[in-house]
Amino acid sequence: MSCGFYLSKTRKCTCTKAMLQKYARRLSGPLLDHIDLHINVDPAAYADLSSNVKTSSREIIRNRVIKQGPSVEADRWRYNAQMAPEKTIINCSLGTLEQELLIQDMEKQSFPPVLTPGS
Numbered sequence: 400m401s402c403g404f405y406l407s408k409t410r411k412c413t414c415t416k417a418m419l420q421k422y423a424r425r426l427s428g429p430l431l432d433h434i435d436l437h438i439n440v441d442p443a444a445y446a447d448l449s450s451n452v453k454t455s456s457r458e459i460i461r462n463r464v465i466k467q468g469p470s471v472e473a474d475r476w477r478y479n480a481q482m483a484p485e486k487t488i489i490n491c492s493l494g495t496l497e498q499e500l501l502i503q504d505m506e507k508q509s510f511p512p513v514l515t516p517g518s
C-alpha cells in the first residue's frame with residue numbers, strides 16, 4: 400500500500416522505492432491502456448473549496464430561489480442527481496460539524512498515487 404503522496408507538492412511521500420514499484424506494476428498493462436490522460440494533481444485544500452466567494456454566490460442563488468417562491472414540481476426529485484443546483488446548495492449545505500468532519504477526512508486522506516509507466 401502506498402501513502403498516496405508520490406509527486407505531491409504539499410506532502411512528503413513516505414513510500415519506499417520498492418513500494419512504489421510494486422504499486423506501479425499493479426497499475427500497468429490493460430488498466431493503463433484504458434486511461435488516455437495521466438495528470439498528477441495535489442489534493443484541493445479545504446479553504447479553496449469553501450471560499451467566501453462561493454458563499455456569496457450561494458447566498459445570491461438562495462435569495463433568487465426564495466424570491467421565486469416554492470414550486471412543487473421543482474422540489475420533486477428521486478435521485479440526488481436530479482436535484483437542481485440551487486436545491487443542492489439549499490438542501491445539502493454542510494453544517495459546522497460536517498465541515499469539521501470533512502476537514503479531518505481531507506487531512507487524513509491517502510489516495511493511491513497515479514504513476515506513469517517508467518516513473
Ligand SMILES: [Zn+2]
Pocket residue numbers: 401402403404405411412413414
Ligand atoms: Zn508515497
